[in-house]
Amino acid sequence: MEWFTAPGYGWSRLVFQRALAGVYLVAFLTTALQFRALIGTRGLLPVERLTARVPFRHAPGIFRLHYSDRFFALCAWAGCSVAAALLAGADSLLPLWAGMLLWLVPWALYLSIVNVGQTWYAFGWESLLLEVGFLAVFLGNDTVAPPVVVLFLLRWVLFRVEFGAGLIKLRGDTCWRRLTCLYHHHETQPMPGPLSWFFHRLPRPLHRAEAAANHVTQLVVPFLLFTPQPVATVAACLMIATQLWLILSGNFSWLNWLTVTLAVSAVRFPGGARPAPAAPLWYEVLVLAVAALLLGLGVRPVRNMLSRRQVMNRSFDPLHLVNTYGAFGTVSRVRHEIVVEGTADPVPREDGDWREYDFKGKPGDPLRAPRQFAPYHLRLDWLMWFAALSPGYAEPWFGTFVERLLENDRATLRLLRRSPFPPDAPPRYVRARLFRYRYTTWRELRETGAWWERTCVREYLPPTRLADRRP
Known part of the structure; x- marks a missing residue:
């Protein structure tokens, strides 16, 4: 034919x-x-x-x-x-x-x-x-x-x-x-x-x-x-x-x-x-x-x-x-990000030595400029964005994620940019807080070098230890 x-x-x-x-x-x-x-x-x-x-x-x-x-x-x-x-x-x-x-x-x-x-x-x-x-x-x-x-x-x-x-x-x-x-x-x-x-x-x-x-x-x-x-x-x-x-x-x-x-x-x-x-x-x-x-x-x-x-x-x-198919039927007006932190302190205090985990792609440190990853897909980072929109998106996996951080699980840590704890000394407690992020202005960027300005909104997950995850 x-x-x-x-x-x-x-x-x-x-x-x-x-x-x-x-x-x-x-x-x-x-x-x-x-x-x-x-x-x-x-x-x-x-x-x-x-x-x-x-x-x-x-x-x-x-x-x-x-x-x-x-x-x-x-x-x-x-x-x-x-x-x-x-x-x-x-x-x-x-x-x-x-x-x-x-x-x-x-x-x-x-x-x-x-x-x-x-x-x-x-x-x-x-x-x-x-x-x-x-x-x-x-x-x-x-x-x-x-x-x-x-x-x-x-x-x-x-x-x-x-x-x-x-x-x-x-x-x-x-x-x-x-x-x-x-x-x-x-x-x-x-x-x-x-x-x-x-x-x-x-x-x-x-x-x-x-x-x-x-x-x-x-x-x-x-x-x-x-x-x-x-x-x-x-x-x-x-x-x-x-x-x-x-x-x-x-x-x-x-x-x-x-x-x-x-x-x-x-x-x-x-x-x-x-x-x-x-x-x-x-x-x-x-x-x-x-x-x-x-x-x-x-x-x-x-x-x-x-x-x-x-x-x-x-x-x-x-x-x-x-x-x-379809995308962005709804556009958010405010950006929220989950900041995950750990501490080696025996008792978790609000003013304790909390150290932040760095993710590869999602916003974290306000001084760090966003990087190009696409077409490579950072799956955890994307799901963290959804989890910040609603805890319902995080319910099936976020608790296990915290548990793996408390164990210093190598496979999980490889998904991150940096862990603040050495391989042989995992944190005693991990917590998560919800922050509001906004882009800085031209003036703020020139004066501070920060790409983001962030403000803590509320607690997302209270300080959690391994014993709390494993009854």
Whole structure:
């Protein structure tokens, strides 16, 4: 079938596949370096505790058949290796069927990880990586031209990512309709980056222009993805420019990079036509069958987008084949941070020798400037932001986190930037206090060198010792 392939998108597929492999590599590396403290056997939310109560059909994956920290580490590093091979173009050296199987490996491994990752893996970019990664399996390699149907489905995912995010903003916080949300967003976002302070200090008319441009990019431009070229390419480039702006202004894991990767698939590069043999019949039948399945499953995300009770970042099947997306339907006006401290004093006094634990990414010491971590994902730091919003987000894991600090647990301490206690002398007590953080002004920054000004609001967790955690 001549209509089945689009030879002019050869370069688009190549760039898309290499970029997606890079995102996979970061995702598996993040998992390999952090899983022991988060979901390992002695983690804050152990995998085995989940598998004991959740049926296989609700969260399928290889770790339902066997779990050990060593086996999990092997799978995570195997995912890194396969992603690195794909990044180097290994799939192009294989027959079509073998290249498809190679792309299937990281999807199956990461699906298994996400389905046991619990709250640490409950972010929209996890499902987005799985949905896009599944489509990549059927995109083919140099032995065939890119299938039109898969290219359409990639644009359909990009449409839902952008349009869904735009709708959730219009239906959510009134500041989006008033164009004032960016008065607060750069200061209160989950993990500010090195330029976030400067973005916050931009003139307010520019913030309003940012919000208006965001509405145009998310509510109007997505429809242009389905128009003829070169209009679709222009629309994709506008989305890429918006995502790069977001990359500069904060740390949002690989969400923005993956969205850029999706947009690349809609760009038609000059000279993109690359000669390739006709697609085999089995490949055409398989791709069309998968497309029909995904379009059928996609009814629920569409209904969700059109609903007044639209929800963000939810998967509609255990394989994460179709999902709904969205971000910042509500923007916080005030930033709260949990400051965790320990003391070696035998009796915990308010004026005792309390020493603060430093986290890698979340704000702590007011003198320390925010750093760039994205696309790498600091999972504990992100959850600490949610825990500061409401103790309900912290209930399943925060108590165990404190216990691990009281034990000077090595895996847990590796998630932090610095522990104030030597390895052989853990604290006797740990406490947590809630602080209000605000960016300093230009004058305050020049005079004090501080990026933040903070004020204690209340006690978050009273002084706790190991005996209190272990009756």
